[in-house]
Structures are given as structure tokens and as C-alpha cells.
Amino acid sequence: MAATHDMNEKPAFYTIKKADFGKFFESLTRKYKVFAPVEAGDEHNFRQVKTVSEMKLGNYVNVEFPPKKFLHPNGLLMMEFAGSRVRQRAKTGKIALFGVRPCDTHALDVLDRVMTDGYVDAYYKKARGSTLILALNCKSAGDECFCGSMGTDKAIGFDLLFTETGNGFHVEVGSEKGHSLVNNKLFRKTGSPAAKAKLVFRKQINTENLEEVMRSSFSSEFWDETAKRCLSCASCTSVCPTCYCFDVHHDAEPSEKGIEKVNISRTWNYCMLQPFTRVAGGEVTRESRTERVKQFFYHKLLYGKENQGKLHCVGCGRCIRECMTKIDITEEAAKARSEYESKK
Amino acid sequence: MRAKNDFEPKIAEITAVKKECSDIYTFSCRLRNKKDKIEFQPGQFVEVAVFGVGEVPISISSSPLEKHNFDVTVKKAGSVTEALFKMKKGGLIGIRGPYGNWYPMDSFKGRNIVVVAGGVGIAPLSPVVEHIIAHRQEYGKVWLLYGTHCPENAIFNARMNRWSKNGIESIATVTKTCDMKWNGEVGHVEPMFEKHGIKADVAICCGPPRMLKDIYVEFNKMGIKDGDIYFSLERMMQCGIGKCGHCNIGRKYVCMDGPVFRKDELNELTEKIWK
Ligand SMILES: Cc1cc2nc3c(=O)[nH]c(=O)nc-3n(C[C@H](O)[C@H](O)[C@H](O)COP(=O)(O)OP(=O)(O)OC[C@H]3O[C@@H](n4cnc5c(N)ncnc54)[C@H](O)[C@@H]3O)c2cc1C
Ligand code: SF4
Numbered sequence: 001m002a003a004t005h006d007m008n009e010k011p012a013f014y015t016i017k018k019a020d021f022g023k024f025f026e027s028l029t030r031k032y033k034v035f036a037p038v039e040a041g042d043e044h045n046f047r048q049v050k051t052v053s054e055m056k057l058g059n060y061v062n063v064e065f066p067p068k069k070f071l072h073p074n075g076l077l078m079m080e081f082a083g084s085r086v087r088q089r090a091k092t093g094k095i096a097l098f099g100v101r102p103c104d105t106h107a108l109d110v111l112d113r114v115m116t117d118g119y120v121d122a123y124y125k126k127a128r129g130s131t132l133i134l135a136l137n138c139k140s141a142g143d144e145c146f147c148g149s150m151g152t153d154k155a156i157g158f159d160l161l162f163t164e165t166g167n168g169f170h171v172e173v174g175s176e177k178g179h180s181l182v183n184n185k186l187f188r189k190t191g192s193p194a195a196k197a198k199l200v201f202r203k204q205i206n207t208e209n210l211e212e213v214m215r216s217s218f219s220s221e222f223w224d225e226t227a228k229r230c231l232s233c234a235s236c237t238s239v240c241p242t243c244y245c246f247d248v249h250h251d252a253e254p255s256e257k258g259i260e261k262v263n264i265s266r267t268w269n270y271c272m273l274q275p276f277t278r279v280a281g282g283e284v285t286r287e288s289r290t291e292r293v294k295q296f297f298y299h300k301l302l303y304g305k306e307n308q309g310k311l312h313c314v315g316c317g318r319c320i321r322e323c324m325t326k327i328d329i330t331e332e333a334a335k336a337r338s339e340y341e342s343k344k
Numbered sequence: 345m346r347a348k349n350d351f352e353p354k355i356a357e358i359t360a361v362k363k364e365c366s367d368i369y370t371f372s373c374r375l376r377n378k379k380d381k382i383e384f385q386p387g388q389f390v391e392v393a394v395f396g397v398g399e400v401p402i403s404i405s406s407s408p409l410e411k412h413n414f415d416v417t418v419k420k421a422g423s424v425t426e427a428l429f430k431m432k433k434g435g436l437i438g439i440r441g442p443y444g445n446w447y448p449m450d451s452f453k454g455r456n457i458v459v460v461a462g463g464v465g466i467a468p469l470s471p472v473v474e475h476i477i478a479h480r481q482e483y484g485k486v487w488l489l490y491g492t493h494c495p496e497n498a499i500f501n502a503r504m505n506r507w508s509k510n511g512i513e514s515i516a517t518v519t520k521t522c523d524m525k526w527n528g529e530v531g532h533v534e535p536m537f538e539k540h541g542i543k544a545d546v547a548i549c550c551g552p553p554r555m556l557k558d559i560y561v562e563f564n565k566m567g568i569k570d571g572d573i574y575f576s577l578e579r580m581m582q583c584g585i586g587k588c589g590h591c592n593i594g595r596k597y598v599c600m601d602g603p604v605f606r607k608d609e610l611n612e613l614t615e616k617i618w619k
């Protein structure tokens with residue numbers, strides 16, 4: 001995991017010119033599979049790129065699908081059982097993600113906490129260790145963004161943090177690996193931190209005593225109203241950068257020698273879907289949509305803080321953008337607060 | 345028994361299959377690698393893999409004193425358990441664990457305990473009783489109250505007899521005799537408290553949700569405090585190690601914080617265990 005840089009030891013700030021950035025990118029692709037935002041239709045997504053010209057930032061706000069897919073891939077083949085032995089099968093290559101937004105660096109911090117708290121998820125840990133995080137500061141906030149109110153607008157846990165300047169980038173080093181990347185003629189030391197763009201947010205969540213607010217409104221009736229609008233489509237959970245829930249599958253596959261081979265893999269699953277809590281015999285713990293909607297919002301706005309010491313909502317706004325019936329986590333949090341205030 | 349990769353099962357061999365009744369079998373298992381031990385506390389579970397079908401959480405039903413062999417007592421309930429029922433002696437399964445918390449047996453010392461089991465819920469409670477018997481002098485009066493539907497489903501008869509002889513007042517009750525020979529009680533478990541003069545300070549219970557709810561009323565009547573009531577809970581599980589996100593009740597994870605919960609802890613959670 002990317003360690004935070006000790007600023008007292010080495011200069012943490014560099015600049016790189018636009019022309020040199022292309023060279024840096026090329027040197028990167030020799031060692032890593034590099035993924036960067038590419039504009040397609042209305043959305044940006046991480047695509048593998050070979051040269052900097054393939055990256056299409058345009059009016060880049062954030063990628064539609066967050067970085068979690070590289071570290072906790074949907075459909076990961078974990079193991080194989082054959083001939084009375086289990087073998088590990090997950091393949092991890094060295095990858096570099098360029099253009100990770102500050103909110104998503106916090107989402108990675110959430111995933112780090114979940115995946116290494118107690119038992120360590122060996123697959124996640126390995127993938128995380130071989131992934132370079134090249135974060136990129138925002139120039140403007142998207143319509144649904146609210147990182148400003150969540151304390152997630154300042155990137156953390158990156159190897160390098162880029163900030164666009166007129167003629168190139170300002171670069172902040174955040175890890176040992178990051179140091180080795182800038183230790184060449186393309187980068188020039190500078191004493192000052194980047195001038196950060198002033199972002200204007202249209203949405204926010206008031207996080208002051210949010211735990212108390214959420215606890216006090218668990219039985220509030222407004223959740224039923226929200227649930228009536230919810231379609232249980234799970235789009236919100238599939239794009240959320242901190243959603244990690246999964247199922248484990250066994251698939252038998254006969255091989256040439258007649259020895260049965262079993263592939264053991266995992267796929268993402270979502271609490272918004274009814275079968276998520278269905279046990280043998282057909283009983284479903286969260287049968288009603290209200291219970292499922294609450295599970296999502298409470299995991300994001302309460303349980304994460306209680307369990308991992310950090311809210312699981314990083315204010316990326318993806319769930320708001322994706323929801324066909326315009327269910328909005330900032331509005332739900334505001335309803336919880338007004339219930340709380342009215343009970344005082 | 346902690347592997348480098350906590351998702352990787354250890355291979356175990358089925359050494360015996362015992363039919364307890366038509367839909368409950370006990371599988372005795374031994375880990376393939378002789379160096380591997382399975383040390384567990386009463387109430388813990390393992391993840392059992394039937395390769396090619398899937399993995400299920402199952403409580404260990406044998407005595408915690410045994411370190412190399414262990415039993416799981418399984419009710420046929422769906423795809424994985426059905427596949428397990430087709431396996432024979434010598435068959436290979438995968439085992440991960442033991443996982444979860446356990447009954448704090450030391451904190452029960454000197455107290456009168458009632459152990460209530462419903463259906464296959466007798467499985468995780470069996471190690472509890474074995475532990476008490478192994479340290480019989482350290483505990484007060486102990487009752488085991490076990491309820492099932494029909495005499496056909498009443499398992500562990502031999503164990504119950506042995507427990508009775510070793511200072512555990514063991515009471516089995518069926519809701520219907522189903523036209524079978526039956527020496528035990530008939531009726532639900534709740535009236536048995538009065539009938540057998542059960543007066544406990546600590547209650548331990550594992551069974552279907554409905555039963556937990558009904559029995560809780562009885563515990564209250566007896567004056568047992570929520571801080572002395574222990575429930576073993578069941579939730580959908582896909583990992584057993586706090587990663588898959590399936591098993592939570594509010595902020596708590598049944599696989600990691602449970603499966604054993606004190607009632608007063610459950611009262612603090614946003615989600616409730618029964619509606
Ligand atoms: C802590 C714990 C201890 C348990 N101990 C025992 C025991 O000692 N004996 C026993 O017979 N049963 C026990 N169960 C219940 C047992 O896990 C389920 O009956 C079993 O998972 C059903 O799987 P299936 O594939 O046969 O059914 P399906 O309905 O086909 O289930 C599909 C999958 O869903 C999951 N699942 C379904 N039901 C449950 C459930 N109730 N709990 C958790 N996951 C579930 C499993 O991963 C399973 O592979 C325990 C459950 C828990 C949570
Ligand atoms: S995206 Fe909207 S409609 Fe779909 S499950 Fe989420 S809240 Fe419900």
C-alpha cells in the first residue's frame with residue numbers, strides 16, 4: 001500500500017512540461033499496463049493506453065466505473081481444485097492508473113481498511129501492491145460531486161499526484177515508488193505545493209454528528225417513501241467506489257484427462273438486490289425494499305465509520321448520477337438530519 | 345490453522361458418515377495434512393466446501409477436546425448440503441476455519457445454565473455441553489432443552505443419554521408424536537421451563553428465528569437479564585471472514601462478531617433480529 005511521504009526527508013514537489021509528460025507516459029508503459037481516462041460518448045472510463053495521445057481527458061470530471069475493478073475484479077478466478085489439490089490462480093500484473101480523482105483515492109483507503117481489517121484478503125492485497133496510483137486533481141466539480149463536504153477532496157495514499165498547470169503538470173510525490181518515478185531528468189524539483197483549483201459544489205452532506213443523526217433516524221418513515229421510488233436495480237451499488245460485496249462460486253469443468261477441475265471465483269453482489277440475504281429454505285432477511293435501501297445508505301453513512309473509522313461515502317456522486325429515479329444520498333442524509341432536529 | 349490465503353480451503357477426508365435422521369447426517373472429518381490441527385471453542389463454525397458445488401458455514405458438533413478429527417452435523421437444505429449428503433467415507437472436502445466467536449464458557453462458571461436447542465441447532469450446542477461435562481464441578485445446575493417436530497427428527501439420542509448420566513438434566517420435546525414411539529416430552533419448549541422447574545441465571549440458545557423470539561419471552565419471565573442471554577445467529581454467508589458483506593446485522597458481522605451474540609449487544613444495533 002502506498003505509504004504517505006515524509007515531507008522532511010526529500011522534496012515532495014516537482015513539475016513536468018507537457019512535452020516531457022508524453023515521454024514519462026511512454027517509459028511508464030514499458031513497465032506497467034497503463035490505464036487512463038478515455039472519453040467515449042458522455043462518459044469517461046479507464047482504458048489501457050500506449051501513448052499519451054490515446055488518453056482523452058476533454059472535460060474530464062471522473063470515470064464512470066471506479067478503480068475498484070482493478071483491485072477487486074468482478075469475476076476474479078481465485079483458485080482451482082483438481083486432483084485433490086487446491087492451487088491459487090489469481091493473476092496480477094503491474095498496472096498504473098492515471099487520473100484517479102481525490103475522492104477515489106479515499107475510496108481506495110476505505111477498501112484497504114475493509115480488505116485488511118482482521119483477515120487479510122490476499123487477492124486484494126496483491127493487486128493493490130502491484131498498482132501504481134497516479135492521482136489527478138480536479139479542475140472543476142461535477143454536478144453530483146460533494147467531496148468538499150466529506151473531507152475527501154484532498155488526495156491521499158497516491159504514488160504521485162498530478163495537478164494540471166498551463167504548460168504541464170505539478171507533481172506531488174506520495175510514496176517510495178513515486179520517488180523512483182520522478183528521479184529522472186523529465187521532472188524538476190519545486191519548493192511549492194500546487195495551486196489547487198477552487199471547486200464549487202452543488203451538493204453537500206453535513207457530516208457534523210452524522211453518526212448520531214443516522215442512528216436516530218433508522219426507524220423514520222421517510223425511508224419507506226424513498227424505497228417506493230427505488231427499483232432495486234443496484235446501479236448505485238455497482239458504480240459505488242467503496243461497494244465490495246461478493247459471492248463465491250464453484251464451477252466444475254471436465255478436463256482432457258478425465259480429472260474434474262473446479263474453478264473457484266468471485267463476483268460482485270449487491271445489498272440492493274433481494275436474494276442478497278436469502279438463506280436455504282427461502283427466508284430473506286431483508287425482504288422489504290425499505291430494509292435494503294437502508295442497508296445501502298447506513299453502510300455508507302454510519303456502519304463504515306463505526307467499523308473502519310471512516311465513512312464509506314466519499315462523495316463521488318456516482319450513485320446519484322446513475323439512479324434512474326433520482327434517489328440522492330445527499331437528500332436522504334438531509335432528511336435524516338431534519339428528522340433528528342425535529343426530535344430534539 | 346491459518347493459511348497464507350484465508351480463502352484457501354484445507355483438504356479434509358470424510359472418515360465416517362452417520363445418518364442421524366432422514367435429513368440430518370453427521371460427517372466425521374480428518375484434515376489430510378497430519379500437521380494441521382483444528383482447535384476450536386464451543387460455538388465456532390467452519391466453511392465446508394463441496395468442490396464443484398460451493399461452500400457453506402457449518403458448526404462443529406464434536407467435542408472441543410478432540411484436535412485432529414472433528415464432526416459436522418448437517419441438515420439437507422439446498423445445493424451444497426444435498427451434494428454433501430451424496431458423499432461417502434473417503435471423500436474429500438475443503439475446510440476453512442474455525443471462524444467466528446464462541447460462548448464465553450469461563451464467564452458461566454458457578455452459574456446455573458439453561459441450554460435451549462431447536463432442530464439442527466443442537467449441533468453447535470453439543471460442544472457447549474461437552475465442555476461443561478469435562479469441567480462439571482465448575483458449573484452450577486445445567487439443563488439442556490431440545491425441541492424438534494417429530495421423534496424421527498430428534499437426533500443425538502445416545503449423546504443425550506450420556507449427558508443425562510453426567511449431570512446435565514436433558515429434556516427432549518417434540519411438537520407432535522407423528523404416531524411414533526416416544527419417551528420424551530410432547531409440546532413446545534416454552535412450557536417445559538415450568539414443568540421441569542428450570543431456574544437458570546444464564547441462557548444459551550440456538551434455533552430457528554421464531555423459536556428465539558418465543559423463548560426470549562420465557563427467559564424474561566425467569567428474570568434472566570439480556571446481558572446473560574446468548575443467541576447463536578444465522579445469516580447468509582459467502583466468506584466467513586468479514587469480507588463478502590452478506591452476513592451483517594447493522595454494523596455487526598455474524599461471521600466475525602458472532603455467530604454468538606448477547607441479547608444486550610443486539611439491542612444496540614440499528615437492525616433488529618426479529619420484526
Ligand atoms: C454460523 C452458522 C452455522 C451453521 N451451522 C450449521 C450446522 O451446524 N448444521 C447445519 O445443517 N446448518 C448450519 N448452518 C446453516 C447452513 O449454513 C445452511 O443450511 C447452508 O448454507 C445451506 O446451503 P445449501 O447450499 O445447501 O443451500 P442453498 O439454498 O442452495 O444455498 C446457497 C448458498 O447460500 C448460502 N446459504 C444458504 N443458506 C444459508 C444459511 N442459512 N446460512 C449461511 N449461508 C447460507 C451458502 O453459501 C450456500 O452455499 C449454519 C449457518 C451459519 C451462518
Ligand atoms: S440506482 Fe436508484 S433505483 Fe437503482 S437500486 Fe440504487 S437507489 Fe434504487
Ligand code: SF4
Pocket residue numbers: 236239240241242300312313314315316317318319320329
Ligand atoms: S455512496 Fe454514492 S456518492 Fe457515496 S461513494 Fe458511493 S457512489 Fe459515491
Ligand code: FES
Pocket residue numbers: 580581582583584585586587588589590591592597598599600
Ligand atoms: S460471511 Fe462474508 S462478511 Fe460475513
